[in-house]
Amino acid sequence: MRKWHRWLSVFFALFLLWIAGTGLASHVTALWPEAAASAPEPPPPGWQCPEGWRCRPPAPEGSMRSLVGLFHHLHSGESFGPVGTAISILSGLALAFFSISGIWMYVRMFRRRPQGARKLFWD
Numbered sequence: 001m002r003k004w005h006r007w008l009s010v011f012f013a014l015f016l017l018w019i020a021g022t023g024l025a026s027h028v029t030a031l032w033p034e035a036a037a038s039a040p041e042p043p044p045p046g047w048q049c050p051e052g053w054r055c056r057p058p059a060p061e062g063s064m065r066s067l068v069g070l071f072h073h074l075h076s077g078e079s080f081g082p083v084g085t086a087i088s089i090l091s092g093l094a095l096a097f098f099s100i101s102g103i104w105m106y107v108r109m110f111r112r113r114p115q116g117a118r119k120l121f122w123d
C-alpha cells in the first residue's frame with residue numbers, strides 16, 4: 001500500500017495543489033469586501049427573486065467578485081474541456097485514496113509500535 005500511496009502522490013500532487021489553490025482563490029474572491037458602490041440597480045418591473053435563492057446584483061466589471069466564475073471553472077477543470085474535468089474527478093478520488101491508505105498505514109504502524117509506547121504518536 002505504501003508504494004501505491006507514494007507513486008500516486010507524486011503524480012497527483014500538482015493537480016491537488018492546483019485544485020486547492022483555485023478553490024481557495026474562488027472563496028477569497030467571493031468573500032472579498034467590495035468598495036462602497038453606488039446603489040444596485042432595481043430589478044425589472046414584476047420580477048421577484050425565487051424563493052430559496054440568494055439574489056444579488058451582478059458584480060461590477062473589474063471587481064474581485066467578478067473573478068469567482070473564472071476560478072470556479074479553473075477549479076472544476078471545465079476550462080480544459082473533458083480532459084480537465086476527468087483529471088479533476090480523478091484527483092478527488094486520489095484524495096480519498098490518500099486519506100484511506102494513510103489511515104491504513106498508520107494503523108499498521110500503530111500495531112507494530114514498541115511495547116512500552118502507549119502514545120498515539122511516537123518517535
